[in-house]
Amino acid sequence: MQPKETVTVHFGEEEGDFFLQQVNRTSPFEAYNHYHSTYEVYYLLSGRRQYFIKDSMYSVAAGDLIFINKHDVHKTSVLGSPQHERIVINFSDAFLGDGHPMFRPELLRLFERDRHQYRLKPQEQWHAEELFRKMTDEIKQQEDGFELSLRLLLSQLLLFASRLKDAEVPATDDPLSPSHRLMAEVVKFMNAHYREKLSLPSLADRFGMSPSYFSRMFRSVTGFTVIGYLNLARIREAQALLAKSSLKVADISEKVGFEQFAHFNRTFKRMIGTNPTRYRKWNS
Numbered sequence: 001m002q003p004k005e006t007v008t009v010h011f012g013e014e015e016g017d018f019f020l021q022q023v024n025r026t027s028p029f030e031a032y033n034h035y036h037s038t039y040e041v042y043y044l045l046s047g048r049r050q051y052f053i054k055d056s057m058y059s060v061a062a063g064d065l066i067f068i069n070k071h072d073v074h075k076t077s078v079l080g081s082p083q084h085e086r087i088v089i090n091f092s093d094a095f096l097g098d099g100h101p102m103f104r105p106e107l108l109r110l111f112e113r114d115r116h117q118y119r120l121k122p123q124e125q126w127h128a129e130e131l132f133r134k135m136t137d138e139i140k141q142q143e144d145g146f147e148l149s150l151r152l153l154l155s156q157l158l159l160f161a162s163r164l165k166d167a168e169v170p171a172t173d174d175p176l177s178p179s180h181r182l183m184a185e186v187v188k189f190m191n192a193h194y195r196e197k198l199s200l201p202s203l204a205d206r207f208g209m210s211p212s213y214f215s216r217m218f219r220s221v222t223g224f225t226v227i228g229y230l231n232l233a234r235i236r237e238a239q240a241l242l243a244k245s246s247l248k249v250a251d252i253s254e255k256v257g258f259e260q261f262a263h264f265n266r267t268f269k270r271m272i273g274t275n276p277t278r279y280r281k282w283n284s
Contacts, residue, residue: 005029011139014038017095018150020135024085028078035073035236038090039097039111041157042066042076043132047084050077050180051117052222055187057180058117063125065118065161069111071236075223087132091154102151107158118164131157182207183221187229194233195257200226234258235271242280249276 004027012019015036022045042051044064051058051066053074060066060079068074097103120128135153138146186207190198203226204214218226234256241252253264253276268276 009136009139012090014090016090017092018147018154019090020087020139022085022087022132022136026083028082034075035071036090037070038092039070039108040066040068040074041089042068043087043128045085045087045129047081047086048079049084049086050079051075052077052184053116055184055191056116057184057221060117061119063120063122065120065128066116067111067113067118067161068116073229073232077223087136089135089154096151096154102155104155107155107162110158110162118161120164124160124164127160128157131160179217180221183218186218187222190230191233194230194237195255197257197259198230230257231267232271235268238264238268238276239272239279239283242276243283249280252276 004025006024008022008024010021015038019038024046042060043066044060044062046062048062049060051060051074053066053068054072058066060076091097093099097108098105131153135150138149138153186203189206190203200215201211204211207214209217215226218224218229222229224232237256238252241247241255242249245252247255250261253261256264258264258267265275268279272279274282
């Protein structure tokens, strides 16, 4: 019997300075919805996947290269057959970002583009896969200077991707259902209006559905409850304001859409692991 999951390479931690994992799966797998403080590069070697990133849904095919910025919410799930093989790289600013001697701002602008997905042509696939192969070889052998080699290879990958033409993936090759497209529109609306008094009934009514059906569809597509995603959007904005502004914590709570300060405090601590005041002290 064929194994359900074969991990070819696993190096580092997702929230560490550098993480690379190559895995082949033959049974259904759904990544939990999450975000992290590292940049992510996702490459699908075989199969098909569905990807929810920030406020958009993508149909991902073999040879597609995906770039996810720090703190962007994302989730991958089954699309058709569960069999797929993929490579994921996560890296921090300390590894290649601002402040590092090899830092080049133009390489990281790739993660700030509105588009996350690039469908590579055969020659481009070969080039990208050769860079990934060299990285995995460096990790397996771990000879002197292998971390420097990883930085150089990652820089080459980002430079290659930054030169890709910004052409859209053909719509004819997009099998996403109407419900997935609709939920993407819902997420975009929530991202734009989370500061307002939104509720499950009001959102369901706006998009012409019963609250129970709307709730089930939203969770099925995004992996979040409606309120869970709303709170996530608000807390992420609160994190930015705590780190970059001098607003009082109570004013931030109100600004991001919480009606009760105590609710904001509880939600922030549950999601971030510390209270807003301590978070500001550590990050400002």
